[in-house]
Amino acid sequence: MLEQIGQAPADVIGSTCESALPHTFGEWTGCPYCAMGGDEEFTEGADPCFGGFSVVSTSSYTDQGTQQKGTIHVVRDITDRRSAEERYRLLFEQVQEGVYVADPAGRLIDCNDAFVHMLGYSNRDELQVLNLDKEICVDPNQREAFRREIETHNYVRNFEVTLRRRDGTLLLAVESSFATRDATGAVERYQGFVLDMTEKRRAEDEMQRRNRELNALNAMAVVAAQSFDLDEILNLTLRQVVTLFAAESGTVYLSDVDSPTYRRRAAWGPRSRDKGRPAEISFPEGFGDLVIRSRAEVVTAEYLPHLPPGVAEFLRSESDRSWIWVLFWAKDSPVGLMGLCSHLGYQYSSNDENLLVAISRQLATTIEKVRLYEETCRAYEDLRKTQEQLLQSEKMSAVGQLIAGVAHELNNPLTAILGYAQLLETEGLNQRAQDFVTKLFKQAQRTHRVVQNLLSFARQRKPQRDEVDIRKVLEETLTLRDYDLKINNIKVERDVPSEAAMVVADPHQLEQVFLNIINNAVDAILETGRTGALRIRISSFGGNICTHFSDNGAGIKDPKRIFDPFYTTKSVGKGTGLGLSICYGIVKEHGGDILASNNA
Known part of the structure; x- marks a missing residue:
């Protein structure tokens, strides 16, 4: 006190308060501290003499000798403490995070306005009647984990909690709290900061959703492109x-x-x-x-x-x-x-619908692209087949010219053979010789017909067509190879209709086609060295007759080239590569199709 007023003890003892104490910070009479506290034992407030804030402890006493009563004031300057408390209170009230103080039972002792507004209440009184653990925290397991963490470390940092707002909606938050303990170490209260993470979590979820959408769209685009x-x-x-x-x-x-x-x-x-x-x-x-x-x-x-x-x-x-x-x-x-x-x-949601629209448009474009590609492939395949047919026609034209020359060379000696055979028939030969001459004449006639067919094919003249039963032509052809089929142990399986299979065709040319195909089947079977089977089926569909030959031979090495002139896989001297080319020409002249393939 003496330091505050700058006086010695002798200067103030016996003086009144009004004369000894300064009046700088207020007007007062008598004792400023009695007026400040009244009858209170402890008083805290603005100091009327020295400014700032003071806490005043007041007590009475009686002099033993004179029985005079007096008052003792103990004045403590709390200006710095009051300033610190004010700063803390300002921080407590104005901080954006929710701040709360609660006892171990979950009763709220204090909280700031941010915490009140965060939970959707209008004032602290509404909130402080609630139990933090039971009525505000949603998950009891979270609160139990919170207590265990506090017991272990005395604090928690960024602890995720789910709180219930006044309207019942849930709030996602992170809490950083610590415990205040008494002298025995028991928790007296929890003090914590709560940060609302709802919007942040929503933004994170939205960002993740967008990333998933972009990744999905990108994956779809990659698949569509590749x-x-x-x-x-x-x-x-x-x-x-x-x-x-x-x-x-x-x-x-x-x-x-x-x-x-x-x-x-x-x-x-x-x-x-x-x-x-x-x-x-x-x-x-x-x-x-x-x-x-x-x-x-x-x-x-x-x-x-x-x-x-x-x-x-x-x-x-x-x-x-x-x-x-x-x-x-x-x-x-x-x-x-x-x-x-x-x-x-x-x-x-509308976002879902917009995303689905984007996906549907991308898919529609992809479907159109794939279908265009498929149409292009079909057009290319049609073009390739047309080119192959054109090439085949050119090859057949070339072989026709070659055949015409060969046929002309064969025609003259064949005419002589036929003439001499007829002369021999009139010579009165014995029966055995007569049979030989008859067979010679028939085979020469057949050879002559083949040459005429070759000439007809080479000159692209239409064959002489009659209505014939294709079953009969097939049986006559098989009769020509019956002996070879038997000695080579090749079984012929027929699947032919009981009724006539009539076509308009040249029977000799059909016989030549069948004979060439059967000859090739026999050669293919003999290559394998095992028991053979030749299956022949005649069927009708759409007004057409189909004759199907299949065998268990070695197969066709190159079905695309099998009708090419001079193409053969047989050893030298066994084949010329003209048989199936001639068959191709005969069938085409009859307005039909001939195809070859291996069994799957």
């Missing part, structure tokens, strides 16, 4: 979409070109009840005027009343699931549709 297999593209894409939307199942249907029929091309989902849907569905009435006019890409339950009955019945899912369909548009009509089914109550 593959032309439409089934592979649809199945992989559908799998991505089902996973992306956490759906139970999904289905993709595509239509044939310019057709109202849609076929299931992909399905995915462990609980795929879509197996109950037909694998093929036809919509003769289309999707209805509303869908076509608005070019709708997403079809939900709201569209059902406006769709044709068949379409509505097909799209409608079972009552215990949520569903959505998207259409793949090409030009002015849908070429396909994709459906997703989810658990009951799942709501497809």
